[in-house]
Amino acid sequence: MxxxxxxxxxxxxxxEHGTFEAVKQRNFIGRSVSRWRNERGWTQDDLxxxxxxxxxxxxxxxSRG
Numbered sequence: 001m002x003x004x005x006x007x008x009x010x011x012x013x014x015x016e017h018g019t020f021e022a023v024k025q026r027n028f029i030g031r032s033v034s035r036w037r038n039e040r041g042w043t044q045d046d047l048x049x050x051x052x053x054x055x056x057x058x059x060x061x062x063s064r065g
């Protein structure tokens with residue numbers, strides 16, 4: 001089994017055993033965005049440009065009322 005790259009946070013105290021239980025943080029959105037970006041053949045810089053263009057278009061639409 002491959003090692004997880006997710007950070008581990010210690011949360012929840014198990015009073016029966018006197019230990020803390022590990023809770024892993026998952027990055028589901030980041031994986032989806034990476035897959036979506038790779039499907040389009042975009043670099044991270046390409047994605048940043050596209051996001052800025054989208055934000056600009058939304059701001060224009062909102063300012064028109």
